[in-house]
Amino acid sequence: MLELISIQRISQSIYVAASLGIADLLADGPKSAEQLANATGVQAASLRRVMRALVGFGVFAQDGADRFAVAPIGEFLKADVAGSLRPAALNYGGEDAALIEGLLLHCVKTGESAVNKLYGEGRFSQLQRDPKKAELFNAVMTSFSTLHLAGVMEAYDFSGITKLVDIGGGHGKNLAEILKRYPEMRGVLFDMPHAFEGGKETIAKAGLNDRCDVVSGDFFKSVPVGAQGYLLSRVIHDWDDEKAIAILKVVRRAIAPDGRLILLETMLRPGQRSLYPVLSDLNMMLRTGGCERTEEEYRAIYRAAGFELTRSVETISPTGATVVEGKPA
Known part of the structure; x- marks a missing residue:
């Protein structure tokens, strides 16, 4: 208990x-x-005292000569490794994060997010006007995309989708990987203006300019219309049920009659193998006012937005990522 209190x-x-x-x-x-x-x-x-503490938790290793080395999980703190979590460490630590984490009881009492309490506005409003926070947030989302997408390609078949719109796709890591796997597919990367330049860069570096458009917009108002597939990865968990349903209703108006709604979200499951989903759920409470959901909770918001949940496909992703598939009802 003392260790948990001090964590x-x-x-x-x-x-x-x-x-x-x-x-x-x-x-x-x-x-x-x-x-x-x-x-x-x-x-x-x-610094030695900080390093010793991290040795105790397996981030670094220490030899008899009082020298430190990187342990296997510490590799993810390197800036240039695939799936680097250095941006996440920077985002969820420091003075700003300490203020946010300290307001968990306020969130429980009031239902208000800590970010809104501290700054008088939501997280995404901040990103629109603060380029530094937007840059770090997009870096975090890109690094999470690598982990979140792990096993998805093996677990879920995207074939048959001629055009896939990635809504709230950030810098386009997910969409780029899917398009490379399915060469007949075209894509549209859709997000707020703060992600536009990063998205253009990712798509260009992947050699996908001729198959993918990058578009800015507000998914509460409209999204590109007529596609067979609409992907939202780690988007719906940012919002409460009312706003989540509002977003999905916009997608419902845009989707082709035979189209597929594909959410890639961390799902809460009984006896789950990792603590990450419940910790992520608390993070949503603190920072966005959203939540992680069970399959039945997703089924309910699908139904309210005019979709039928057709299946949920669990993956091996360390984030507990689940493909939540739906079709127009």
Whole structure:
């Protein structure tokens, strides 16, 4: 229980290591706390204490010569590895995050998100006017996309969809991977203006400019019409039921009669193999006012928006990602 009570210090220690780029500094081999401190301009004694704590949780390793090395899970704090979680460590640590996490009781009492309480506006309004927060948020979503998409291609067949619209697709990591797997498919990447340039860059680097359009817009008002597939990955969990249904109703108006609605979300399941889904559910409460949902809860919002939930397909993703498929009712 004492460890659980103190666990927030590990999150902040990971933030410190990510901010200082410690995992990248150790890429060429073990280093002492003094060497790391000299490279980052911090106090060696204080950094050693942070590193020792992270050794205890398997992020780094320590040898008898008091040198530190990257442990296997610490590899994800490197900036340039596939699925790097360094942006997530930066986003969910630091002073801003500590203020947000400290308002969980307020969220439970009032139903208001911590972000709204602190700043008087929602998370996505912040992103529209704060380029630095938008850049970090989009980096987090891109890194999560790698983990969230793990196993999806093997678990779910996208064939038969001639045009796929990725709504709220951020910088387009998911859509790019799907289009590469299905060469006959065309795509549309659709998100708010803050993600436009990053999306264009991802699609261009993937060599998909001739098969994918990048479009900005507001999915509460309209989305590109007439496609056979509409993908929303980690979008609906950002919103309460009322707003989630409003988004899905916009999709319902746009989708082809024989089209497929495909949500890729972390689903709450009995006896789930990871704690991540319930922790993500709390994160939604704090930051967006949304939630993670059970299959029956998804079935209910589908029905309210004019869809029928046809099946849910669990994947091996460490995020608990589930493909929640629907069709127009």
